[in-house]
Amino acid sequence: MNATMTGWIAAGAFDLKAAIQAPHAQHPVLVHFPIALFIASAVFEVLAMWRKQPVFGAVAYFNLLGAALSLPFTIATGLGAWRWQLEGAKLKGILQLHLLCALTSAALILVLWWKRSRLHAQQRQPGAGYFALMTFGLLMITLTGHLGGILSGVEPP
Numbered sequence: 001m002n003a004t005m006t007g008w009i010a011a012g013a014f015d016l017k018a019a020i021q022a023p024h025a026q027h028p029v030l031v032h033f034p035i036a037l038f039i040a041s042a043v044f045e046v047l048a049m050w051r052k053q054p055v056f057g058a059v060a061y062f063n064l065l066g067a068a069l070s071l072p073f074t075i076a077t078g079l080g081a082w083r084w085q086l087e088g089a090k091l092k093g094i095l096q097l098h099l100l101c102a103l104t105s106a107a108l109i110l111v112l113w114w115k116r117s118r119l120h121a122q123q124r125q126p127g128a129g130y131f132a133l134m135t136f137g138l139l140m141i142t143l144t145g146h147l148g149g150i151l152s153g154v155e156p157p
């Protein structure tokens, strides 16, 4: 929760309309979709392999699809937060790192989704290479979220 929202709640006047319409307010809401759906996809991928249940593989595929579909909105609102919340601050330090990690995570999710959709169509299970890329993706999205938290002030630097 950022300082503005904390202020509204402290004042006992949470203005839902203002929160939805604030041009920078959508990013902290939308970030949960790629993060949560990608993590859920990874969990189901491991379950599919461990329990030898193809249905878990299908769940992993659809969660990954959701993560991929939510990416354009998350990136667009991130650029909006940069423009309005940080008033177009110079691209350096944590902001630069957050943007780089976000774009790397997005690229990894898209590559994984492309690989996963081919495997899904052929009714095959992913191999070691897929799991290695997925682990790297999980590390990148964790770092992206952590850096985003520092930017919005919810996490100490």
Ligand code: HEM
Residues within 6 Å of the ligand: 001, 002, 024, 027, 028, 031, 034, 035, 071, 074, 075, 076, 077, 078, 079, 081, 082, 085, 086, 095, 098, 099, 102, 103, 105, 106, 141, 144, 145, 146, 147, 148, 149, 150, 151, 152, 153, 154
């Ligand atoms: C996969 C894409 C992305 C993810 C997962 C992501 C994740 C996050 C997270 C978790 C936060 C903290 C939200 C909070 O709790 O308040 C955040 C904040 C922020 N992100 Fe991103 N982000 C992404 C893309 C981007 C992009 C492309 C930019 C453009 C530079 C960006 C700029 C920002 C800014 C400026 C904040 C601070 C917002 C505020 O103070 O309210 N993000 N991000």
